[in-house]
Amino acid sequence: MIEVQNITKRYGHHTAIDRVTFSVAKGEVLAFLGPNGAGKTTTMRILTCFMPATEGTARVAGFDCADQPLEVKRRIGYLPETPPVYQEFTVTEYLTFVGRLRGMAGRNLTTALDQSIGRLELGTVRHRLIGNLSRGYRQRVGLAQALLHDPPVLILDEPTVGLDPKQIIEIRELIKSLAGSHSVILSTHILPEATAVCQRVVIISGGRIVAEDTPEQLSARLRQSEKISVTMKRPPVDADAKLRSIPGVLNVFSGQNPGTVLIECVLGQDLRDDIARFVVSNGWGLLELRTISMTLEDVFLRLTREEEGLSQAAGTPLADPAPTSQETTQP
Numbered sequence: 578m579i580e581v582q583n584i585t586k587r588y589g590h591h592t593a594i595d596r597v598t599f600s601v602a603k604g605e606v607l608a609f610l611g612p613n614g615a616g617k618t619t620t621m622r623i624l625t626c627f628m629p630a631t632e633g634t635a636r637v638a639g640f641d642c643a644d645q646p647l648e649v650k651r652r653i654g655y656l657p658e659t660p661p662v663y664q665e666f667t668v669t670e671y672l673t674f675v676g677r678l679r680g681m682a683g684r685n686l687t688t689a690l691d692q693s694i695g696r697l698e699l700g701t702v703r704h705r706l707i708g709n710l711s712r713g714y715r716q717r718v719g720l721a722q723a724l725l726h727d728p729p730v731l732i733l734d735e736p737t738v739g740l741d742p743k744q745i746i747e748i749r750e751l752i753k754s755l756a757g758s759h760s761v762i763l764s765t766h767i768l769p770e771a772t773a774v775c776q777r778v779v780i781i782s783g784g785r786i787v788a789e790d791t792p793e794q795l796s797a798r799l800r801q802s803e804k805i806s807v808t809m810k811r812p813p814v815d816a817d818a819k820l821r822s823i824p825g826v827l828n829v830f831s832g833q834n835p836g837t838v839l840i841e842c843v844l845g846q847d848l849r850d851d852i853a854r855f856v857v858s859n860g861w862g863l864l865e866l867r868t869i870s871m872t873l874e875d876v877f878l879r880l881t882r883e884e885e886g887l888s889q890a891a892g893t894p895l896a897d898p899a900p901t902s903q904e905t906t907q908p
């Protein structure tokens with residue numbers, strides 16, 4: 578339903594997104610997860626035909642976002658980060674206005690309005706001015722306008738930001754209820770949101786996709802990953818490279834504490850013995866060696882710490898991450 582192929586967007590000399598590729602199937606809810614400035618909004622704006630990509634193609638329901646924007650927009654409901662609501666309108670006035678912009682009229686419009694108001698539980702406030710509504714209700718009005726024309730594709734940019742916990746749960750439940758009948762991209766920087774609501778997660782950092790999988794697979798890989806933290810008294814400058822030569826070692830990351838490294842090992846192999854012998858036989862002074870378990874959050878942080886030297890190739894699987902010199906060894 579959504580096909581994004583190698584899109585790059587440059588603002589002047591700044592590359593906001595770099596060869597981003599992903600797809601969303603019919604009825605699937607995809608989380609687009611990344612820290613601030615990762616390139617989420619830029620990607621959403623290209624998909625919603627707000628602006629063109631510098632390179633690459635984006636297609637929605639078979640239509641090209643750059644060449645067939647009207648066809649694309651007909652099939653998309655978009656909730657930007659700040660809901661595009663007019664404070665001076667009542668909820669009904671505003672949704673009627675949006676419906677007319679979408680070419681709806683008469684019975685069609687009335688039915689769509691009632692459905693949308695019912696779905697978002699806006700009945701009690703439908704005649705109130707939007708400017709007098711709480712942040713949560715305004716967000717619901719924003720969602721109501723996105724759903725009004727019952728589009729097959731929904732693009733929601735940080736839909737729960739600024740909501741209270743009860744409202745967050747309600748909005749998440751609503752998004753979950755859209756799965757199956759709608760293809761949804763949910764942009765978020767909140768990891769639990771991605772795992773709670775979505776069937777698949779794309780992690781973007783520094784404008785590049787650094788991981789893509791189901792939340793279950795991401796978690797499972799981490800649970801099964803073998804991670805060993807080693808602290809040495811006298812490691813040589815090339816200790817990382819040397820440790821990487823031990824059979825079964827996938828990657829070695831330098832820790833923030835001098836002398837500490839995090840070693841990632843092949844799944845299912847306990848290399849503590851090999852590593853201990855290697856360090857001791859080289860006379861590096863073994864001070865501490867322990868296995869650590871990384872949570873999904875840890876890996877998300879590592880993958881998204883682009884300012885700290887991340888150099889992952891796009892789509893690199895989590896089980897085989899590229900080394901970064903800034904890795905911490907704390908779980």
Ligand SMILES: Nc1ncnc2c1ncn2[C@@H]1O[C@H](COP(=O)(O)OP(=O)(O)OP(=O)(O)O)[C@@H](O)[C@H]1O
Nearest residue numbers: 588591592593611612613614615616617618619620
């Ligand atoms: N109009 C613009 N001109 C120049 N640079 C821009 C523009 N819009 C975004 N950027 C830059 O592009 C990068 C990606 O921004 P983008 O807004 O897409 O990130 P984001 O993941 O949506 O972050 P946030 O969650 O903070 O909105 C950032 O470095 C940002 O400063």
